[in-house]
Amino acid sequence: MYISNNNLSGPLPDALSNCQSLIHLRLDRNSINSSIPASVSKMQGLILLNLTKNTLSGMIPRELGLMDGIQELHLAHNNLSGHITESFGNMTSLYRLDLSFNRLDGRVPSQGVFSNVTGFSFEGNSGLCGGVSELHLPLCPPESMEHGLRKRHLLMKVVIPIAAGIIIGSSLILVFFTIRKKPKAQSATTRGFQLADDNYPRVSYAGLVQGTNCFATDNLIGRGRYGSVYKCGLLLKNTMTTVAVKIFDLQQSGSSKSFLAECEALSKICHRNLVSVITCCSSLDSNQNDFKAIVFELMPNGNLDKWLHPDVHASQQLQGLTMVQRLNIAVDVADALDYLHNCEPPVVHCDLKPGNILLDTYLVAHIGDFGLAKILSDPEGEQPINSKSSIGIRGTIGYLAPEYGEGSQVSPSGDVYSFGSVILELFTGMAPTHDMFRDGLTLQKHAENAFPDKLMEIVDPVLPSIEEKSGSSLQNQSNRMEDICNTMFSIIEVALSCCKQAPTERMCTRDAAAGMRKIRDSHVKKNTRLASHS
Structure with a gap:
């Protein structure tokens, strides 16, 4: 259950303890208040609990340390107080505990997650002491003195502000010299985002x-x-x-x-x-x-470009893709674009091409390389593209929507054009940058010239032989070629609709995804039926 970054408020309900099968619960960046109920510990299926950046107060319930399977517990940036419960140190499954920026005090345990300096985060709790030496915390006073020291808490009201002032002053000096050292343009672009927060492992x-x-x-x-x-x-x-x-x-x-x-x-x-x-x-x-x-x-099967053009990638010994595998890839890519264009906020990839379509162990397609992506809620995303910017024209020649070359704004229809180009390449085996495409001839016009009567002239020449070797093809040559031709008719029809010159005339992503899925399912159904009769 991921309901982070909303406006949820009030205490955590005891009814959460009824969710026995819940594995991940993320409630971070809300306004949840009151204390953490001990009943949370009854959620024995929980692996990750994230309550970071709320307004929780009170002590951390000892019962949380009795949860057998929990691996990550994030309680940072709240108003939690008191000691860290010793029971956390006995949890063998817990490898990530973040208690940063609360008001915790007292002795830090030394066993379990507390012995892992990268797994335990405690910054912003100035009253903590002890723990393993790698944490560099001050030594705790003898236990006989702790009771008396707690009575003299007024001293801490003086020490803490002074220490905080020193830390803040030192930090400001460090930031000042860091900014002076870095180029001004870079500091302006890097200060606004950090991916490696509590939800991502740290790598050096x-x-x-x-x-x-x-x-x-x-x-x-x-x-x-x-x-x-x-x-x-x-x-x-x-x-x-x-x-x-x-x-x-x-x-x-x-x-x-x-x-x-x-x-x-x-x-x-x-x-x-x-x-x-x-x-x-x-x-x-x-x-x-x-x-x-x-x-x-890691995507073990590399990118789609290596499968479509093995002659260019001589080190790759690839057997080629069947019609069904190509249709599956087309559906996967369309589904991903449909998600990107309709999520909140919408995202435009801007550089869809076979080299950025990666294949996993089962040849399931995954879109990668978001270095040119644009989030449409970003105010900069509303600005026309400047070909002289540091990134330049958004896209790759051959897959680039024509309006981008003229300085038009980034939009989902630009990705649709790229998708159409990828589909044509996927089923014809010809890249839009092939040497034959010159003097006004493009891959799109090449397909238009062959549509609908000469489709077999532009189909990837290796596809019929791959179909035959795959064992999934029809029994005789004529039936096999007829089936490929009929399927190609529907595929090219969708691709050409995506590659219309005017953005407003192009098929929307959702219709393209539905169209490719319908073609795939029809092809599979027909092959299954005819194979059973052969």
Whole structure:
């Protein structure tokens, strides 16, 4: 249950304890007040509980430390007071505990999650003491003195303001010199966003260097406009995981802005057909230069471009995609665009192409690379595109909507045009940048010239043989070719509707997704029926 960042108020209801099967509960960034009810501990299926940035008060219930399976507990930025319950230290499953910026005091336990300096966060609680030495907390007074010290709490009213004043003053000085050191343009763009909050694991530059074997070429899996992507081994949640890490080339103009745009977009979206972001890293490298990277879920089957043009990628030994696999990919991409264009706020990808469509183990498609994405609620998103900006024209030649080249505003219809181009390439096997497309001839016009009577002349020439080898094709050659031709008719019809010159004449994303799904289901049904009769 994700209901973060709303205007929910009042106390947490005891009825939550009835949710025995709930795994994740995120109530952060609301206005929930009162104390944390002990009944929350009855939610024995809970793995993650996030109550950050509310107005909770009182002590942390001891009962929370009796929850067997909880792994992450986030209680930061509230008004919680009192001691940290010792029972948290006995929880074997808990690996992330964030109690930052409350009013907690007393001794910090030393066992369990409290012995993990990266798993336990406690900043902003000036009354804490003890714990493992790596936490660098002050020593606690002898237990015999603690009672007397609590009676003299007035002293703390003097010490805390002085200490806070010193910390704030030091921080302001540090910020002042940091801003002076950085270029002014960069400070203006980097201060407004941070992806690596409580919900994302923290990774260091050193960890990425180690995981990629010093960014060895053997681990290089792709290059883009603003950087390179490497395969990387990281320890995440106590498990060694192979991920993809995108390293931004900050010497390239526009790369810092691309990093921020991608982080901003990825933090607002989540869909089964979008590449999953794990975390980001914004740090300094070994030479004290700026370093920025984003860590993604690894897509074992690479990008769609390598499957459509294996001759260009000589190192890739790929068997080719069947008609059903291509239709599934088309549906996946359409579904992802439908989600992006209709989520709140809407997101326009701006650079849809086969190189940015990644395939997982089961050839399920995931859209990636949001470096040029635009969130339409962003005031800047309402401005016309400036081809002389640091990012430049939003898109890639061949997939770029024609109105973008003329300075028009970013809109979902631009993605629809790119989708139409991708569909044509997916089923004809020809990239819109092929050498034959010159002197006014484009991939779209090439398809129009063949529609509807000469479709078999433009179908990917390897597709019929792939269908035959797959064992899913019809028994005889004539039936197989007829089926491909009929399916191609419907596919090209949708693609050409998406590629209309005028944005207002193009099919909307939702209709394109529904159209591709209907074509896919009809093709599968027909093949199944005819195969059963053969």
